[in-house]
Amino acid sequence: MKKQLNDILMDQNIFIIEEFIRHQPYDIAQKIKSYSLQDQISLIDIIPITKSSKILRHMSPVEQYRILTHLSVDKTKILLNSQPMDDLVDLFLAIHPKQDEKLMTYLDKDTQQKIKDLMIFKPGTAGSLVTIDYISARENWSVKMTLEHIRKIAGNVESVSYIYVLDNYGHLNGIVSIRELLSALDREFLSNIMIRDIISVYAEVDQQEAVKKLTNHYLSALPVTTTDNKMIGMITFDDAMNVMEDEATEDIQKLGGSEPLNKPYFETSIWNIYSKRIPWLLFLFVAEAYTGTVLHYFEDTLEKVVALAFFVPLLVGTGGNTGTQIVATIIRAIGIGEVKFKDIFRVIRKEVSVGVLLGLSLGIAGLIRAYILGVGLEVAQVVAITLVCIVLWASIVASVLPLILRKLKLDPAVVSGPFITTFVDGTGLVIYFLVAKMLLNL
Amino acid sequence: MKKQLNDILMDQNIFIIEEFIRHQPYDIAQKIKSYSLQDQISLIDIIPITKSSKILRHMSPVEQYRILTHLSVDKTKILLNSQPMDDLVDLFLAIHPKQDEKLMTYLDKDTQQKIKDLMIFKPGTAGSLVTIDYISARENWSVKMTLEHIRKIAGNVESVSYIYVLDNYGHLNGIVSIRELLSALDREFLSNIMIRDIISVYAEVDQQEAVKKLTNHYLSALPVTTTDNKMIGMITFDDAMNVMEDEATEDIQKLGGSEPLNKPYFETSIWNIYSKRIPWLLFLFVAEAYTGTVLHYFEDTLEKVVALAFFVPLLVGTGGNTGTQIVATIIRAIGIGEVKFKDIFRVIRKEVSVGVLLGLSLGIAGLIRAYILGVGLEVAQVVAITLVCIVLWASIVASVLPLILRKLKLDPAVVSGPFITTFVDGTGLVIYFLVAKMLLNL
Numbered sequence: 065m066k067k068q069l070n071d072i073l074m075d076q077n078i079f080i081i082e083e084f085i086r087h088q089p090y091d092i093a094q095k096i097k098s099y100s101l102q103d104q105i106s107l108i109d110i111i112p113i114t115k116s117s118k119i120l121r122h123m124s125p126v127e128q129y130r131i132l133t134h135l136s137v138d139k140t141k142i143l144l145n146s147q148p149m150d151d152l153v154d155l156f157l158a159i160h161p162k163q164d165e166k167l168m169t170y171l172d173k174d175t176q177q178k179i180k181d182l183m184i185f186k187p188g189t190a191g192s193l194v195t196i197d198y199i200s201a202r203e204n205w206s207v208k209m210t211l212e213h214i215r216k217i218a219g220n221v222e223s224v225s226y227i228y229v230l231d232n233y234g235h236l237n238g239i240v241s242i243r244e245l246l247s248a249l250d251r252e253f254l255s256n257i258m259i260r261d262i263i264s265v266y267a268e269v270d271q272q273e274a275v276k277k278l279t280n281h282y283l284s285a286l287p288v289t290t291t292d293n294k295m296i297g298m299i300t301f302d303d304a305m306n307v308m309e310d311e312a313t314e315d316i317q318k319l320g321g322s323e324p325l326n327k328p329y330f331e332t333s334i335w336n337i338y339s340k341r342i343p344w345l346l347f348l349f350v351a352e353a354y355t356g357t358v359l360h361y362f363e364d365t366l367e368k369v370v371a372l373a374f375f376v377p378l379l380v381g382t383g384g385n386t387g388t389q390i391v392a393t394i395i396r397a398i399g400i401g402e403v404k405f406k407d408i409f410r411v412i413r414k415e416v417s418v419g420v421l422l423g424l425s426l427g428i429a430g431l432i433r434a435y436i437l438g439v440g441l442e443v444a445q446v447v448a449i450t451l452v453c454i455v456l457w458a459s460i461v462a463s464v465l466p467l468i469l470r471k472l473k474l475d476p477a478v479v480s481g482p483f484i485t486t487f488v489d490g491t492g493l494v495i496y497f498l499v500a501k502m503l504l505n506l
Numbered sequence: 507m508k509k510q511l512n513d514i515l516m517d518q519n520i521f522i523i524e525e526f527i528r529h530q531p532y533d534i535a536q537k538i539k540s541y542s543l544q545d546q547i548s549l550i551d552i553i554p555i556t557k558s559s560k561i562l563r564h565m566s567p568v569e570q571y572r573i574l575t576h577l578s579v580d581k582t583k584i585l586l587n588s589q590p591m592d593d594l595v596d597l598f599l600a601i602h603p604k605q606d607e608k609l610m611t612y613l614d615k616d617t618q619q620k621i622k623d624l625m626i627f628k629p630g631t632a633g634s635l636v637t638i639d640y641i642s643a644r645e646n647w648s649v650k651m652t653l654e655h656i657r658k659i660a661g662n663v664e665s666v667s668y669i670y671v672l673d674n675y676g677h678l679n680g681i682v683s684i685r686e687l688l689s690a691l692d693r694e695f696l697s698n699i700m701i702r703d704i705i706s707v708y709a710e711v712d713q714q715e716a717v718k719k720l721t722n723h724y725l726s727a728l729p730v731t732t733t734d735n736k737m738i739g740m741i742t743f744d745d746a747m748n749v750m751e752d753e754a755t756e757d758i759q760k761l762g763g764s765e766p767l768n769k770p771y772f773e774t775s776i777w778n779i780y781s782k783r784i785p786w787l788l789f790l791f792v793a794e795a796y797t798g799t800v801l802h803y804f805e806d807t808l809e810k811v812v813a814l815a816f817f818v819p820l821l822v823g824t825g826g827n828t829g830t831q832i833v834a835t836i837i838r839a840i841g842i843g844e845v846k847f848k849d850i851f852r853v854i855r856k857e858v859s860v861g862v863l864l865g866l867s868l869g870i871a872g873l874i875r876a877y878i879l880g881v882g883l884e885v886a887q888v889v890a891i892t893l894v895c896i897v898l899w900a901s902i903v904a905s906v907l908p909l910i911l912r913k914l915k916l917d918p919a920v921v922s923g924p925f926i927t928t929f930v931d932g933t934g935l936v937i938y939f940l941v942a943k944m945l946l947n948l
Contacts, residue, residue, distance in 0.1 A: 086703060087703075088703065088705060088723060089723075090722045090723050090724075121724075122722075211688075214688055215688045215689065218685045218686075218688040218689040219685075219689045221685075223685075224684055224685045224688060225667065225726070242666055242684060243660045243661075243663075243665075243666045244660075246653075246656055246657045246660040246666060247657065247660040247661045261528060261529075261530065263530060279744070279747045279748075279751075280532045280564075281530060281531075281532050282532075282563075282744040284667070284726050284743060301726060301743045301747075302721070302724040304747075305721045305743075305746075305747065305750065306721075308747065308750055308751065308754075309721075309750065309842060312750075312754035312757075312758075312838075313838050313842065315754075315758065316754075316757065316758060316761060316834050316837075316838045317831075317834050317835055317838065319758060319761065319762070319834060319923075320761070320830050320831045320832075320833060320834020320835060320923065321827055321830050321831050321834075322831040322834065322835065325835065328839075328844050329835060329836075329839040329844050329845055330844065330845075330849075330852065330856075334856060334859045334860050334863070335863075337856070337860045338860050338863045338864060341828075341831050341860070341864060342863075342864060342867055344827075344831075345824065345827055345828060345831070345864060345867075345868060346867070346868070346871060348823070348824070348827050349820070349824055349868060349871050349872075349875075350871075352819065352820045352823045352824065353820055353875050355816075355819035355820055355823070356816040356817060356819075356820055356875070356879055357879075359815060359816045359818075359819075360816055360879065363812065366812070366815065367812065370805065370808070370809065373801060373808065373815055373818075374797075374798040374801045374802055375798060376801075376815075376818060376819060377794065377797035377798075377801075377818060377819065377822055377931050377932075377935070378791070378794045378795055378797055378798055380819055381790070381794045381797070381927065381928060381931055382787065382790070382791055382794065384826075384924070384927065385763055385786075385787055385790050385924040385927070385928070386783075386787060388762050388763050388922075388923050388924050388927075389759075389762045389763050389764040389783050389786075389787070389924070390762075391762060392758050392759050392761060392762020392763075392764065393759055393762060393764070393767065393771060394771075395758075396754075396755050396758045396759065397770075397771040400751060400755065402770050402771050402772065403771055403772075407772075410772065414772075414776060414779070417776045418776050418779045418780050418783070421776070421777075421780045421784075422780060422783060422784060422787060425784055425787075425788070426787060426788070426791060429788060429791050429792075430791075433791075433795050433798070437798055437799075437802065480830075481761075481762065481763075481830050481923035481924070481927075482826070482827040482830050482831070482923070485823065485826065485827070485830075485923075485927060486823060486827070489819050489823055490819075493819070
C-alpha cells in the first residue's frame with residue numbers, strides 16, 4: 065500500500081512532487097501520515113518551508129517530533145521557529161522531558177521562557193489552549209498608529225481579528241475588533257473605540273467553559289487572563305472547535321458505557337481499549353447479576369407458569385431501550401446547557417407524559433405478541449400491564465438520575481445506555497413478577 | 507418567577523435598565539427569553555438599536571418574529587435591516603409563508619431578492635448556511651485601494667477575515683486573508699498576493715462536509731460557489747460551530763435509539779418526542795420478540811435445568827453492554843472520519859483482540875457468580891463459556907454492522923445501542939442454549 069516515495073525521488077520526477085505539494089497543507093498532512101517515517105522526512109525536507117511548516121501543524125505532536133529530530137539542525141530550527149506558540153507547547157508537553165532539551169535549545173531564550181510559562185497550565189484548562197501570538201496595543205494609540213503597527217507584525221501573529229488593549233502592567237483594559245478598527249477614522253484613539261465590557265476567561269477554568277463562552281458570543285478568539293486581569297493569551301476558534309469535537313467524542317464513548325479513549329481509535333492500543341472498557345463491564349456484570357437473585361427468588365412463580373420466562377428478555381429489553389433513548393437526550397441537553405437541575409420537575413413531567421403514550425403503545429404490542437405466542441389471556445394481561453409499568457419506571461429513572469448526578473457535581477454521562485439498561489433489567493423483573501403474582505393469584 | 511419588568515419601567519427606574527443592558531448581548535438574550543412576550547417587546551423597544559440588533563441574533567427565528575411583529579413599523583424596519591443576511595434567511599424560512607409578506611416589504615427590493623435567492627437552498631446543505639455579507643475585490647486592485655474599500659464597507663460585512671477576488675462574471679479566482687493584505691505593501695496588486703488554490707464547497711453539498719472542510723483547514727470562513735465556480739457567499743466559523751453541535755446532538759440521540767429531535771428539548775412537544783421514539787421502540791420490540799420464540803424453542807432444555815433461566819438476563823445483558831461500547835466508539839470514529847470502510851479488517855482484528863481479553867475476564871466473573879448461586883459446576887461452565895462466545899460475537903457484529911451500513915450509504919448510527927442490544931439478546935440466547943445442550947448432553 066505504501067507509496068514508494070523514495071523511488072519517485074530517485075527518478076528525479078520532480079513534476080510529481082510539484083503536483084503533490086500544490087495540494088492544501090491539511091490534505092498533504094493526511095497523505096504523508098500513511099507513508100513510512102523515512103518518506104515523511106524526505107518529503108518535509110524538500111517541501112519549501114512556508115508550506116512544510118503549515119503541514120506540520122496538521123500532524124500530532126508525536127508525529128511532528130519524529131520528523132523534526134531527523135531533519136538537519138538548520139531545517140529543524142527554522143521549522144520549529146515557524147510554529148505557533150500553542151503548537152510548540154503541545155509539542156514539548158507530548159515528548160518526554162529528557163528528549164526536549166535539544167529541541168528547546170533551537171529556540172531563542174525568550175521563546176523558551178514563554179513556552180515554559182505556558183506549559184504549567186494543566187491539560188483540560190483554558191490556559192492549556194492559549195496562544196500568545198496576539199496583537200496588543202495601548203489605549204492612547206491612534207487608529208492610524210495601530211494599523212501601522214499591525215501591518216508590521218501581522219505575519220507573526222496567529223490572528224488579527226482582535227487588538228487587545230493593555231496597560232503598562234499587562235492588564236487587559238479593552239478590545240478592538242479589526243473590523244471596528246478598519247471602520248474607524250485614522251485620528252480616533254483606541255480608548256474611544258475599544259470595548260470595555262470584555263468577555264474573557266481565567267486560565268484555570270475548564271476548557272469546556274471557555275469554549276462555550278467563545279461559541280455563545282460568536283467570537284473568533286477569546287482572551288485568557290490571570291485572576292487579576294493580566295493578559296496571558298488568547299484561545300482561537302480553531303482550537304475551540306477541536307475541543308468541541310473531542311468533548312463530543314468523550315460524551316458518546318461514555319454514553320456507550322466505556323471510559324473515553326482520549327486518543328484516535330487506531331492510535332489506542334488493544335490493552336488500552338481493554339482497560340477503558342473492562343471496569344464498566346465488570347461493574348455492570350455485578351449489577352446485572354442481581355437479576356439472577358431476583359429470578360431465584362421468584363423461582364416458584366416461574367416454575368408454576370413457565371410461559372412467564374418467555375417474556376423476560378422482551379420486557380426488560382424494552383425498558384432498557386426506553387431508558388437509553390431518554391438518557392441520550394437528557395445527557396446531551398445537560399451537556400449543551402439546555403437543561404439544568406432546576407428543570408428537574410419539568411423534565412419528569414415531560415418524560416412521564418411521553419412515557420404514558422409509549423407505555424400504552426407498547427402494552428398493546430405486548431398483548432398482540434402474547435396472543436401470537438398463545439400463552440393465554442391472563443399471561444397476556446400481565447405482559448401488557450408490566451410493559452406500561454416498566455416504561456414509566458424507566459422514564460422516571462432515566463430522566464432523574466443524570467440530573468441528580470449533575471447536581472452532585474458528578475459526570476451525568478456515568479448514566480450510560482448500558483447502565484440504565486442494567487438498572488432497569490433487575491428492577492423491571494421485580495415489577496414483572498409482582499404484577500404476575502397479583503394478577504395470577506400465585 | 508417572572509420579573510415584573512413593566513413595573514420597573516413604570517417606576518422610571520432607569521438605572522436598573524442601564525445596568526441590565528450593560529451585559530453582553532448573548533447573556534441579555536438568555537435572560538429575556540424567560541420573560542413574558544410583553545416584557546420582551548418592551549425591553550427590545552427601549553434598548554438602543556446597536557445592542558438590540560445583536561441581542562436578536564441570539565434568539566431563535568420564531569422568537570425574533572414574535573418580537574418584531576409587535577414593535578412599531580419604524581423600529582422593526584431598522585432592526586430587520588441590521589440583521590445579517592443568513593439570519594434573515596433563517597427568519598423568513600422559519601415563519602409561515604403568509605406571514606412573511608409584511609415583514610418582507612420592510613426590506614429594500616435588492617435585499618428581498620437576495621433573501622429569496624438564498625431561501626432556495628435546502629436545509630442541511632452548505633447553501634443553507636451562506637451569508638452574502640462578504641468582501642469582494644478585483645485582482646487589479648492595489649493593496650492600498652482594497653484597504654480603503656474595506657474601511658468604507660467594514661461595518662456592513664459579517665467578517666473581514668478574507669477578501670474574495672472575483673472576476674466580472676462573479677467567478678471566485680482568488681482569496682486574500684486580511685492578515686496577508688495588511689502584511690503586504692500598499693502598491694502590491696491583489697493578483698500578486700492572492701491565493702489561487704482555493705478551498706471552497708458547492709452550495710448543494712451536505713453541510714457536514716462543508717463544516718469538515720472549514721475545521722480541517724482552520725478557516726474562519728469558507729466560500730460557497732456554484733458548480734461553475736460563481737461565488738454565492740461564505741459560511742462563517744460561528745455557523746459551522748452551531749452545525750457541529752447540532753450534528754453531535756443528532757448522533758447522540760440516534761445512538762440512544764431514537765430519531766433526532768432536531769429542536770431544543772423543551773421546545774419539542776410531547777407528541778413530537780413520542781413520534782420520534784415510538785417507531786424504533788416498536789421495531790426493537792418486534793425484533794426482541796423473537797427472544798420469546800428462542801426460549802419457546804428451547805423450552806424442554808429450560809424445564810430440565812431451570813437454573814439456566816437465572817443467567818438469561820445476565821448473559822444477554824453483558825453481550826449488549828459490550829456491543830454498545832463498541833458501537834459508540836466505531837460510529838463516532840466513522841463520524842469524524844477516523845475509520846473508513848476500507849479499515850474493516852483492521853477494526854475486526856482490533857475488536858476481536860480486545861474481545862478475547864474482555865471475554866476471558868467476564869468468563870471468570872461468570873464462573874464466580876455461578877459458584878455463588880450454587881448451581882453446580884456444569885452449569886457454571888456453560889455460563890463461563892457462553893460469556894466468552896457472546897462477547898466475541900457482540901464484538902464482531904458491533905464492529906462490522908456500522909461499517910457495512912456506511913458502505914451502503916446508510917446512516918451507520920442506525921446501529922444504536924438499543925439496536926445492538928436487541929440483536930445480541932436473541933442471537934446470544936441461541937448461543938447459550940447450544941452451549942448448554944452440548945455440555946450438559948441435553
